[in-house]
Amino acid sequence: MVATGLSEVPRLSALMTRGIQNGVEGPRMMEGHEATTLEPELQCFIKALWSPSSGIVDSHSLMLSLVGEAESHGTTFSYNTTVIGGHIEGNQIQIHVFESNVIASWNGSSELDSELILIPKVVVNSAGLSAPAIAKRMKGLPDCIIPASHYACGCYFTLSNTKSPFKHLIYPIPEVGGLGVHVSLDLNGQIKFGLDVEWIKGIDDIPSFLNMYSH
Numbered sequence: 059m060v061a062t063g064l065s066e067v068p069r070l071s072a073l074m075t076r077g078i079q080n081g082v083e084g085p086r087m088m089e090g091h092e093a094t095t096l097e098p099e100l101q102c103f104i105k106a107l108w109s110p111s112s113g114i115v116d117s118h119s120l121m122l123s124l125v126g127e128a129e130s131h132g133t134t135f136s137y138n139t140t141v142i143g144g145h146i147e148g149n150q151i152q153i154h155v156f157e158s159n160v161i162a163s164w165n166g167s168s169e170l171d172s173e174l175i176l177i178p179k180v181v182v183n184s185a186g187l188s189a190p191a192i193a194k195r196m197k198g199l200p201d202c203i204i205p206a207s208h209y210a211c212g213c214y215f216t217l218s219n220t221k222s223p224f225k226h227l228i229y230p231i232p233e234v235g236g237l238g239v240h241v242s243l244d245l246n247g248q249i250k251f252g253l254d255v256e257w258i259k260g261i262d263d264i265p266s267f268l269n270m271y272s273h
């Protein structure tokens with residue numbers, strides 16, 4: 059991670075401290091010339107934060123391994139299942155669940171009767187970009203506890219037809235809403251620059267299962 063001005067050095071130090079607190083192994087500050095020795099095509103005149111234990115993983119294999127580990131500890135996964143909403147009854151949240159193929163053939167105009175209602179002890183809403191939208195479909199959940207959504211989109215730019223000039227992942231100081239345009243390498247050695255951040259205004263929350271009816 060590279061500081062491009064003296065004013066960014068305290069942020070690099072703060073990120074190093076946070077990394078150490080989070081158990082990252084071996085991060086250290088390096089002078090600009092050390093960084094350019096590692097990466098001759100990099101411009102780094104001030105300082106960089108070096109994290110020797112950072113790297114890239116095969117995300118699909120990682121997920122398979124996490125699934126295996128979770129199942130061996132008693133987790134049951136319910137694939138092709140869509141949460142369409144829920145309601146509060148007493149002090150419990152009841153979750154309304156459908157098989158995803160039922161939703162796929164739904165034309166969006168009529169009310170769906172709930173196929174299955176789950177009454178869990180604990181609910182973790184981890185629906186990614188759809189999480190606030192799903193929360194809003196929980197009848198009886200006060201609006202004031204649902205975080206507002208702020209959507210942004212971004213692009214990656216691929217460097218093609220040339221050998222990668224870099225051997226490491228290279229990041230600027232993170233910006234609001236993103237990591238800053240950084241250099242990513244994938245397992246095939248393909249290099250990408252991105253993501254840029256473009257804030258999107260005027261979009262209402264759309265649960266992912268309703269996306270197909272929104273345009």
Ligand SMILES: Cc1cc2nc3c(=O)[nH]c(=O)nc-3n(C[C@H](O)[C@H](O)[C@H](O)COP(=O)(O)OP(=O)(O)OC[C@H]3O[C@@H](n4cnc5c(N)ncnc54)[C@H](O)[C@@H]3O)c2cc1C
Binds near residue numbers: 184186187266
């Ligand atoms: C192009 C791109 C590149 C990225 N690269 C990196 C990277 O290199 N390294 C990194 O660390 N991070 C990267 N990220 C970020 C990372 O992918 C996200 O931070 C992470 O996936 C968020 O995880 P999540 O579980 O919160 O949400 P998600 O991964 O979005 O998972 C949400 C899940 O909820 C499910 N869901 C949604 N609605 C419903 C519903 N109604 N019922 C049932 N299920 C539902 C969805 O199908 C999905 O499986 C990248 C992101 C993008 C877009």
